[in-house]
Amino acid sequence: MLKIYGRDSSINVRKVLWACAELGIAFEREDWGAGFRPTSEPAFLAMNPNAMVPVIEEDGFVLWESNAIIRYLANRHGGAALYPLQAQARARVDQWIDWQASDLNRAWSYAYLTLVRKSPAHGNAQQVAASIADWTRFMEVLEQQLQHSGGYVAGAEFTLADISVGLSVNRWFGTPFEHPPLPAVAAYYDRLTERDGFRRYGRNGMA
Structure with a gap:
């Protein structure tokens, strides 16, 4: 059985959990990270020397990095509908997954850590x-x-890109500041909420 290492409040762990829900993959999960077993323990570092969640293990295969994990799960468990085989369609999905991991994540990091996490190291108003x-x-x-x-995000059908981007959209609406009207994003958020996996691991009260 697939084993997932990481706390379910982590946005990156939630990517993996949502992907499992979409793909119908049974899993076991262990809490690691903030508030649980520290990822600095040798047992965890042996799996991921970066000391970050999530990590998965399946049939002796260990993998870290959330976007690599969800791609692997789709490839391994018949997820061509979520991660197309055709080169251009797959590249479009990859484009938006990578955009979320780089441009979008970097943008929201400081505001989120200040306004939601209340981090004392991130209180500079400017x-x-x-x-x-x-x-x-x-x-x-x-x-x-x-x-x-x-x-x-990548077209008319739901794909892995929506797992990555959708969780960031949830964080956008869950962070307290005055949001400009983005009607297509709001409609997309409601559309995602029709999916059981998003209700369980995305729009579930956690930002």
Whole structure:
């Protein structure tokens, strides 16, 4: 059986949990990370020397990095509907997965750590404002994409890209500041909520 190492409050662990829900994969999960067993323990470092969650193990195969994990799960467990085999369609999915991991994540990090996590190391008002401005700019990119994509990030059908981006959209709405109107993003958020996996691991009260 698939084993997942990481606390379920982690946005990156939740990517993996949601992917498992979409793919119908049974799993066991162990709590590791903040508030649980420290990822600095030798047993965890032997699996991931970066000391970060999530990590998975399946039939002796160990893998870390959430986006690599969800791609692997789709490839391994018949998820071509979520991760297309055709080169251009797959590249479009990869484009948005990588955009979420790089541009979008970097933008929201400081504001989220200040406004939600209440991190004492992230209380600079100017940096919060700059983070919100950058975050908003990238969310406007998503708004434009959703206005003509056909309903989901990479096109008309739900894909792995929506798992990565959808959890960031949940974080956008769950972070307390004045949000500009983004009607296509709001409709997308409601559309995702129709999916059981998102209700369980995305729009479930955790930002």
